[in-house]
Amino acid sequence: MSLKPLFHNAIKHALSTMDLSEGDLPNYTIEAPKDPSHGDLSTNIAMVSAKVAKEAPQSIAAKLADALRTQEDLFSEVGVAGPGFINIRFKPSVLHKELKTLADNAETFGRNQAFDGKKIILEFVSANPTGPLTVGHGRNAVLGDTMARLYEWCGATVTREYYFNNAGRQMRMLGESVKARYAQQLGQDAELPEGGYEGEYIGDIAATLIDGHGESLLQEEGEGVFKEAAEKTILEDITRTLDRMQVKMDSFFNEHSLYENKAIYDVVEKLNEKGLVYQKDGAVWFSTSQLGKEKDTVLIKKSGEPTYRLPDIAYHRDKLDRGFDLCVDIFGADHIDTYPDVLRGIDVLGYDPEKIEVLVYQFVTLVKDGKPYKMSTRKANFITLDELMDEVGSDVTRFFFLMRAPSTHLEFDVAQAKEASDKNPVFYLQYAHARIQSVLRKANEELGDKSTELVQWTSLEHEAEFSLMKKLFFFPDVIETAARSKEPHKVITYLQETAQEFTHFYHECRIMGEEPEVMATRAKLADVTATVLKNGLSLLGVTAPNKM
Template sequence: MTNNIKQLLENTINKIYSDIIDDQQVNFTVERPNNDKYGDFSSNIALKLASVIKKNPILIAENIVEEIKDKNKMIEKIEIVKPGFINFFIKDSYFQNIVEDVLSENRNYKKTNFGKNKKVQVEFVSANPTGPLTIGHGRQAVLGDTISRILEWNGYEVTREYYFNDAGRQMRLLGESVYARYMELLGEKLKIPKDGYEGGYIKDIAKLFLENYGEKYRNNQSEKIFIDFSTEYMLRSIKSTLKKLNIIHDAYFNEKTLYDNGKIDEILKKLEQKGSTYESEGAIWFKTTEFGAEKDRVLVKSSGEPTYRLPDIAYHAQKLEQDYDQIIDIFGADHHATYPDVVSALKLMDYDTSKIKVLLHQFVTLVRKNKKIKMSTRKGDFITLDELISIAGSDVVRYFFIMRNMGSHLNFDIELAQKETDENPVYYLQYAHARISNVIKHSKLKEIGSFEDGNIELLKEKEEIDILKVISEFEETMELCFTTLEPMYLANYLHKLATYFHKFYQRHRVVTENKELSKSRLKLIKSIKIIFSNCLNILGIEAPENM
């Protein structure tokens, strides 16, 4: 819609001012003004043009309007205002027609094929299985899955991938911590290792271990089985938590693969050949300063063990060798310093890094009555994602995690999340959907019958046209979500849609003695319902028929 107007203006100035502007880009905008006295759409094109061709913007505006006047049948009138804005007023009939479009396209309304079935991999969560997922992981999980859904809506083929490492120091500590609890269950004195894990889940694993293996591993701390058993347990638990949020990864990629298939060595060798590494103090360093970093980084520790950086590079090299058209990584803000190194290394080896897109999200603070709840992962002193889901429910958790833009800190108000009242924005949305379902049900009782023949031209009330305008924004909202990969816009949009529906509902009855009008309004609310349902579906939130 906005794009149509923009195109119209673009064509117009190319026609009238072709000699003056030739191939100069005029960076004008078309937007929906917040004040409706400025029309449905407004453009600053004349103001922008004024600085290029040194003419009075009002005059330019007049020339443009003269050219498009009466040529577009959806435009009711055009006004030129003060500094030089051009304001467009659209005919009601245009908005009324949207109802028919929505009803006929239904689930596919304004679905796009921008992706043309291109393959995109979205990597998210990727927490090592040392403990239950935290609230922070939750935000990433929901973001990753919602972004995947947005991509799918736009015709991409998405692979959701989870990267983890079940080797290394952290996992060793996990095994030792479980061992300590195991020995405790066998009546020994508890000796939790230094920096070990103290959360209650360790006891659960130990207990299950005991049930499976009895006393067989008494005094066998070094047994790898503690790590393997714990890893398997934690991965199962993580998957089950994600499933509660309706999130299922297509692939779990273990870092170990990169050692087994020689990728780590290969990459290290390549970097050495490029002369970008050197040895110092027994470690192998990567000359990151050559790419603008403050300091060089260690790739291989003096112990001979690589740091996380080297496998990260190898992993991404491998991703780029597969036939993905795009790679999306979702990381917490604490990773913002590390990924540029990965990209530099890949560039150095002539990989096409333009395929990689990194999205960083800020952290989550759990809040109760305006007070921060402090948490410590190691001590196990935290509310897990799993607990949060059981307290607040999947729909609320999903909505809360994407209702703020990912770049800003999120305060998760645990009390608000539990409220099943109008204070909770999720219920506000779902209630609107349920209400529509109910009205349609009611219309059947009143024997309105089929409303397929409802006349959309009867939708003339301000509240009706207003909500149709909101529906017309769906397309550009989705496009914004797609280009920015920021689901927040859709959350805000849904709230707006609900507001306008409730406003309409408050002032006008759908089912009345007037059968013709009832039918047209039923058509209207049915189309609203479809938009709700489509949007909620993209957000992975249920659209209930009743509540």
């Protein structure tokens, strides 16, 4: 159902008639040329082999092309061009046959075996429960969830995990902030602590406590009760927000459990056995300088509290102990520095560091009134994901975060996102899908039950029909590439091209009013296109409406 394997096998066969095998040659690629006039597919095999074969690329290409031409049932055209590209064009009969196979398996079309049988754990969001999720967290959540969907389509079993910490200074500060608001609301003289949380939600939590406990909590010594209440409420809110975005976590991993089960101290011990731990100035150090880093790293502070590095290492060991073949972390650019330390630690502990991969994304630059807007959870001058979804909905929000390559900064113009509902690219895709459904409704009315048996694939012969078909065949390749490179935006780029090809077909080839066979066959092609669009959109977590 993907065209590349057809060509690939043909090349292997051609090589065998020349007494060669792939093993003798460097890796080569098969691609769809940018310019469709060059052919359906193209390979650089002759160019990359020139050195080994001690022969000019054109000469190799010519021989290979001859061998390929003998496979008459496959190709209508085999040519050599430019510096030695071999370009081929498939016979219509081949495309018709592939399309039939696709149509028979449309619902699962796109699924592949790139990660077949792998157990993969994705860690993402992982915001500590100190406040509502903001626009900044959105990119993380959507990237993580979409990667999970991609891996699943590539045959993997995926666990989505949220790693958080309900201990530590920020959480204490949160508790104290709630405590202060609680006292204030009961008319007491209390002040928000220095550096406390100023958001309105703190007051809401305090109010809930008053509803439940009245004034009884004024006697509380510490901030513990308040912290727990805040944590519970905020985590519930976060889950609800994620739910709205179609993000469902499989597990929440509390960093604190690594303290309770002594996992972190075991890590220190194991590292110590390798002679990589020492004490200095009252702190415990990891001798990362022996492992290629410039400086050593503190594992346990003078105060006795571990730094973030230590539980990070213990956490990743825990994941590998749970039997995952691949651990993927979704990180903002600001967290990148912890990653090499974790890998070093994992390596020393005797695990395979290649099982840990990171998707690093650049920051979201929020633009408000044409100017960059600096956000801080603590200062409460943030825009929450909920507020954003109130304005533009979940589909647009997800699509927006996925549109750009993770490695580039994402400019999020709030005003534009709010106002531009009809200019948003997501609607182009949804519109194409809705349009197809509309035509299909009409076609089905006309053809009734007979529509399937009327289909005659050979009746597809228009240029627009062929280019649409060829585009569809690439869907599995795109999913695999997007998953491997961890770049979900490739799916969007592909879907936009597909929708564009469909629209071209739609304007060139009428469905209604044609001969019954043509009508049925074109309707089937449109139907298959709709399914590909729907499959792709579902990977992105975006709906495919039947009407707009």
